[in-house]
Amino acid sequence: MSVQRLSRLLCVLLLAHATTARATTLINVTPAQDLRTIIESADNDTVINLSAGTFNLTRNAPFNQAILIENKTNLTIMGQGRDQTILNLPADAQFGFYTGSNVHDLTIENLHIRGTLPLATNTHGIGNFTGTTNVTDVRFSGLRVTNTAVGISADTSTSGTYDGVTITNNEILGTFGLDPGWGYGIEVTNPTNVLIADNLI
16 A cells, blocks of 8 residues: 555544544633532533642532532543542532433542531432433542542432443542441442442442
């Protein structure tokens, strides 16, 4: 094959890739900004890059969560590392991140989710109730979750869809409680195609 023909083929391949790849919006966020509003109002195909520092979150309706993620496709929330980016939850928050319905291709990585003691409820670092459905391809990785009742959970009903769950390389330290719904490092109910590996609990 001639060099000219090879060059033309390469250009065609690059053009095909460029036209099929999804454009992604990058949003850089500091603790001085409203993280909850930024995430909940983000468009599909967005990377939210959290700076180093401590983000102090509040409890919100409808699930007593700090941040609600629903009706999103291709959303990444990433910190600068679990020693650098810290999300503080109030003692009365039941969830840090609540994974609602209609979520596809979600990544949360490289940050620290920290509850506040003494806990006023069974706080989950990341989780949801079993009413959540139509969720596919979620990844929780490189996280540290501390001072919670449940570190990370992924739940749906027996008729729901929660497919493709990867929970890897996380540290879940200091889970509290002995009652049902308390004291779990990682908990899953009815999801399919689940990988849980290399977590320290």
